[in-house]
Amino acid sequence: MARKAFIITPKDRKEEELLRQLIARMGLEGRLLDEEELEDAGLALALTKVDRTKLADSKRVMRKLRS
Secondary structure (H helix, E strand, C coil): CCCCCCCCCCCCHHHHHHHHHHHHHCCCCCCCCCHHHHHHHHHHHHHHHCCCCCCCCHHHHHHHHHC
8 A cells, every 4th residue: 555645834833843742642754844855745746737648849848948
């Protein structure tokens, strides 16, 4: 069975500490993600939802890269 994970963004330090305590009390694994890791997770999620049935026009892509 594949493991799953939650990404939870606390609204302040107090909520962050409450979540840390809850995770520890429940005996779960958890860690904080830095900004880059959080962006990577968001990008990975976006890539799983992208439409892979359409191909980009190579001329249009090259124009965009040159500009």
